[in-house]
Amino acid sequence: MSSSTAASGLSSLTAAAPLSLCAREPHVPADRLVAEMVPPPRFDSVRFATYIPDPKQPSQTEAVEILDDFAAGLGGAPATGSGRRGLFGFGKSKSKGKGKASGAGPRGVYLDGGYGVGKTHLLASLWHATPAEPARKAFGTFVELTNLVGALGFQKTVETLSGHRLLCIDEFELDDPGDTVLVSTLLGRLVDAGVALAATSNTLPGKLGEGRFAATDFLREIQGLSAHFRTLRIDGEDYRHRGLPEAPAPYSDEQVTKAAYATENASLDDFPHLLEHLAKVHPSRYGALTDGVAAVCLTDVRPVPDQSTALRLVVLADRLYDREVPVLASGLPFDRLFSEEMLNGGYRKKYFRAISRLTALARDAKGLVGTH
Helix, strand or coil: CCHHHHCCCCHHHCCCCCECHHHCCCCCCHHHHHHCCCCCHHHCCCCHHHCCCCCCCHHHHHHHHHHHHHHHCCCCCCCCHHHCCCCCCCCCCCCCCCCCCCCCCCCEEEEEECCCCCHHHHHHHHHHHCCCCHHHEEEEEHHHHHHHHHHHCHHHHHHHHCCCCEEEEEEECCCCHHHHHHHHHHHHHHHHCCCEEEEEECCCCCCCCCCCCCHHHHHHHCHHHHHHEEEEEECCCCHHHCCCCCCCCCECHHHHHHHHHHCCCEEEEEHHHHHHHHCCCCHHHHHHHCCCCCEEEEEEECCCCCHHHHHHHHHHHHHHHHCCCCEEEEECCHHHCCCHHHHCCCCHHHHHHHHHHHHHHHHHHHHHCCCC
16 A cells, blocks of 8 residues: 555644655755764764763773773864874873873774674764864764765865864775775875874675674775774674664554654655655765654565665665654565675675664654554
8 A cells, every 4th residue: 555545534634744755856065065064963962971881892991981082182283294193192091001102193093893883972972072163073974075075076175174173984985996095085185184083984895704894994995094093893782772672563554654644744755666766866965855854654665676776775774863763664674675685795784784773763663653
């Protein structure tokens, strides 16, 4: 049953019909791209103090301590030229055998770990803890950074970011050689200007074995920059589901449609049609696609048909998760979106992250059903 059919007779529930993501074709000006280089809404209030380390994973506690020191080391004037001091060359490290009292050291830190161990929480906490005004520090995903270069041009992007104390890059993508080289070159220019770096990363296609992390691939791909990064491995299970109940089973089309009509600023779309629409919108605009949307309601969720479609859905899932937009759906459960071949392939880490995040958002949406 389509969402339009299920909507028959329900329009009286609200003054207006639900929004539709498929009806939106957002255009994002360059100045908005720069202004939005801050942690997303979900991470507005996170701090190192709000990160809850898994007591079974000492690497999580160690990462908080080291990153807290890293932020404190950014409190002075931006480091430039041959007199640049290493960011891990301040004071005493709280971790055994880590850090030096003085001298050169890494200008950046790389957070290495599986999905759901809190890397973005820690990266955003680093941004918040860095003693600099918001205009002097930037936070964005790899996709957002490449789109900034596309919108401003390479040299203008270098000029725009060179005065920053810190640049945080979430989910550094290593599956597109061209983009990797582009951003690596950009980061080299920024390091020369004294900008400190922090990043998290995915793994290369075909290189992800069971239990394998991305540090080696990341450092190899940014060869010239590898000396500027210190790797912090963060072990642990997916915190989004640690100790939480299973996500609710999918609802019926009627339940989803009724909830969409009863929820102010909710969107309602047929899942296959939404997948088709995503192909017409650049992934860098998926955040703008969800502007003002309080909940996303989807009918007829089914397996994604191909890898290109799957990768676009991953980006949408990330933007919805960043913005804490609950997702209510009918059809198949989210853990059946991707085929076994996809989940065993080179992009499996992205797909598992999407399943994890969509499942968390489905749990958040549970209250939309039966409350109106």
